[in-house]
Amino acid sequence: MARSDIPDIVIGRLPIYLRALVRLQAEEREITSSHELGERLGISSAQIRKDLSHFGEFGKQGTGYAVDTLASELQRILNVDREWQIALVGVGDLGRAIAHYGGFTQRGFRITQLFDGDPAKVGKRVGKLKIRDMAEMADVLREENIRVAMIATPADHAQDVADELVAAGVRAILNYAPIIISVRKGVRVEYIDPGIHLQRMAYYLDD
């Protein structure tokens, strides 16, 4: 099935499956089944089999799936069987915490560039990385061929930053600023806004 024919919602579940498989690897499990995965994830086994069937046949009747094999296949499908460089824009409290987070590398990503517009921060280090000036950003992104970025600036700068990133060749943006940004077709944006999640849950609280 052609890449473009596969629904976004299916793609969206693949990393969830992959995360569960990596967990199973950590538990030294060699075989699993759509039933077990579904149980752990709160998803029906039929859905898992259907989702995977978009990409090929990875299981064995009567047995299930080899954990290592399926994990590798999903990494390949998701393009995370390599390491993508990430530029992080906005190095406040949140940006610093993201920069310190070590969990990205095992998932196919590494933050290699930090940018901030505040002259007071430029030149400072966070871990092994030096914070660079926004003015250098476009050139650096192009030189390093960076395709992925994170925005952790205040909301009112996010759109401008996004425009610069896209102009410099970035194709995927993870936006921590609490605002929808618009980008041209072909550029993906995903959002992280804890306030949205809290408000969703508050609806169901009553006292």
Next chain:
Amino acid sequence: MARSDIPDIVIGRLPIYLRALVRLQAEEREITSSHELGERLGISSAQIRKDLSHFGEFGKQGTGYAVDTLASELQRILNVDREWQIALVGVGDLGRAIAHYGGFTQRGFRITQLFDGDPAKVGKRVGKLKIRDMAEMADVLREENIRVAMIATPADHAQDVADELVAAGVRAILNYAPIIISVRKGVRVEYIDPGIHLQRMAYYLDD
């Protein structure tokens, strides 16, 4: 329409609408329309009208919606026309950044308790809050009647922490640990895992 009849997916969009309305307020706009909101959010105007119709009639034909009124109504519907106390468990880099983040109060929440299992951290301050020992957690949560918590511990502690939280009366958990946790019916869990978002986008990258 009864609360329980309204699809989760509709509830999930209300905070997005609210965020856009608050933004419009900041721009000092008094009136908006389902078309304008849809335009900004990348959602059809019909969907916005349909979603709102689950809760009442908030607009005026030929005119649209009063921004302030609709924002207030959504805050009321979502139960965020008050301030929920939040307990944050796990005060590493990420936990500290979350604790410093000032954006929760304007959205109906305030972090009022910090817990960590590491004796070296207990007693230290983050802003105005003192980190307390996990051993005190259950008592404190019950005394303060806390219903909302965030987990920012490593993945392998998240399930145990969640169990303790739920036993102490917590009904909504925002989990930053990259693992699905299971809780009894009636308790809501939402997840924040940047790795999942990055991997979703990587699928569409090609070089």
Next chain:
DNA sequence: TAGATTGTTAATCGATTAACAATC
């Protein structure tokens, strides 16, 4: 072999959208 589980089809279920009368 008997039991288990896949991959896939067809049916069901639910969400989105188009269209329009009502009306400001």
Next chain:
DNA sequence: TAGATTGTTAATCGATTAACAATC
């Protein structure tokens, strides 16, 4: 009034699930 936009219905669209033959 004329133009615009809501709230709602019915149609469309798409996603999920149940069921089962194939087969390990």
